């Protein structure tokens with residue numbers, strides 16, 4: 001566990017150089033950024049060069065998990081090479097008095113390392129159940145569970161969160177002192193990844209459970225605005 | 227211009243293999259996905275291996291633009307190698323009756339190629355003004371424009387959108403026929419990247435212009451829900 005009061009970057013590769021005062025290396029920030037995400041982007045290479053693939057992700061303990069088909073190029077490559085996994089939340093547009101000082105508020109995390117396969121059946125089941133729990137707490141008990149054929153076709157991978165860095169920008173614009181009287185509006189136009197009204201499948205006759213009814217209000221608990 | 231009725235992938239590298247029926251190779255889809263984004267993720271490599279860097283982006287014509295410091299590793303590397311630029315919008319969680327058929331609704335675009343520097347002063351100014359126009363139409367005329375020193379410290383790069391593919395999932399769950407009677411709620415929990423109430427800088431005495439006042443309602447025009 002890193003000390004967030006006196007953070008130490010875990011490696012030369014993860015030391016933030018540009019606008020380094022926004023770097024964060026503590027575990028609490030890293031976990032919060034990962035847990036607020038459903039999606040990561042993964043950089044890896046093959047004969048065609050560099051690829052940046054978006055994929056669903058979730059955290060259990062000190063690992064980030066992904067899953068897909070045994071036949072997926074992404075998953076086959078990721079156990080063979082080190083890669084970089086990035087999660088980004090865009091929290092707002094920062095409008096300064098000067099063009100140059102415009103910016104964005106964001107929370108991002110970059111993780112380096114190599115994925116490993118979650119090969120044992122129990123581990124694979126537990127990992128996919130953790131994904132379900134993240135999306136819809138309680139739903140695992142209601143659905144038709146995965147069968148042997150489905151699990152056999154599926155690869156689950158995980159990567160340690162040990163080698164990671166975060167970068168966080170929050171708050172209003174940082175204008176130069178001599179621009180403060182410039183007559184332009186200054187402030188933040190915030191975003192939130194909002195949850196909106198659920199859409200039931202036309203053939204669905206089952207009443208909406210709590211995690212569906214509460215969906216549009218879940219955002220207040222989860223997403224910090226800026 | 228590609229024919230969206232009978233789309234042809236522009237290269238072997240951009241032919242979608244997994245769930246290929248969700249592939250889109252037409253320009254209208256690509257431009258819509260790019261224009262709805264403020265943020266892309268870029269995969270490239272250096273001595274430390276693969277990196278996946280999030281950065282602001284915008285489109286003018288057939289190119290995607292990014293910008294930053296002359297001293298940025300990202301920008302220095304990107305004119306030296308081919309890379310992959312990815313944009314993803316997460317539109318919803320798709321809740322099926324079976325675990326295996328859960329999915330996400332999304333719109334994503336992956337672009338391959340090499341960035342080139344926008345070196346001429348007029349082109350650089352025009353590109354950064356296009357960014358401002360995207361964020362806040364009309365604001366360019368109100369702010370303190372960039373000065374020579376600021377422009378001299380800034381690198382603007384662009385990449386052609388010619389070699390690209392999109393993948394789009396929309397609509398409800400695709401359950402197996404034998405699962406349709408399973409007593410679990412089925413449908414979509416949609417997301418939108420919502421615009422919420424602007425936050426003025428405490429020292430700002432200027433009345434909010436239209437692009438600030440209208441910010442929370444801009445979402446309806448721009449972001450398709452699912």
Ligand SMILES: Cc1cc2nc3c(=O)[nH]c(=O)nc-3n(C[C@H](O)[C@H](O)[C@H](O)COP(=O)(O)OP(=O)(O)OC[C@H]3O[C@@H](n4cnc5c(N)ncnc54)[C@H](O)[C@@H]3O)c2cc1C
Nearest residue numbers: 014015016017018106108110167280281282294298299300
């Ligand atoms: C929403 C958003 C918009 C952005 N827009 C721009 C932009 O328009 N122009 C621009 O120059 N930059 C932008 N950034 C910042 C960008 O992600 C990089 O931090 C910056 O470009 C420097 O890249 P570099 O490779 O030169 O970084 P360096 O500082 O040299 O990176 C060294 C190491 O620091 C860590 N690191 C770097 N960046 C991040 C990060 N964002 N999150 C977590 N760890 C990180 C990684 O471990 C990386 O390998 C944006 C970031 C976000 C999230």
Ligand SMILES: Cc1cc2nc3c(=O)[nH]c(=O)nc-3n(C[C@H](O)[C@H](O)[C@H](O)COP(=O)(O)OP(=O)(O)OC[C@H]3O[C@@H](n4cnc5c(N)ncnc54)[C@H](O)[C@@H]3O)c2cc1C
Nearest residue numbers: 054055056068072073074240241242243244332334336393
């Ligand atoms: C929000 C979201 C969540 C996802 N979750 C998962 C998941 O949990 N598991 C999973 O297996 N996949 C997921 N995907 C799909 C993922 O992006 C890849 O399409 C898939 O993993 C196959 O990767 P591959 O390298 O094997 O692709 P291939 O099909 O072999 O890729 C070949 C080429 O097709 C194009 N291409 C592939 N994927 C995309 C894309 N998403 N957008 C645009 N062009 C593309 C590229 O040019 C790529 O080089 C998700 C995508 C999104 C946007």
Ligand code: HEM
Nearest residue numbers: 018019099100102103104294295354358372376377379380
């Ligand atoms: C004249 C116009 C502009 C110029 C000359 C300019 C220049 C720069 C430069 C030099 C950097 C690099 C900072 C660093 O790495 O040390 C940067 C970063 C950035 N710029 Fe701009 N910029 C301009 C307009 C904008 C606008 C309109 C936006 C939109 C919000 C914007 C958003 C950003 C962001 C998000 C970063 C990343 C900062 C970080 O690393 O956290 N810029 N810009």
Ligand code: HEM
Nearest residue numbers: 068069128131132146150153154244245325326328329330
């Ligand atoms: C028992 C549980 C699950 C199993 C066995 C499983 C298996 C798989 C497999 C094999 C694929 C690859 C499809 C392909 O590339 O052809 C896949 C893709 C995917 N899965 Fe799952 N999955 C499970 C649960 C979930 C859950 C709970 C979600 C959450 C929403 C989810 C989201 C996705 C997404 C988004 C894709 C990508 C589809 C695409 O390429 O568009 N999965 N899953």
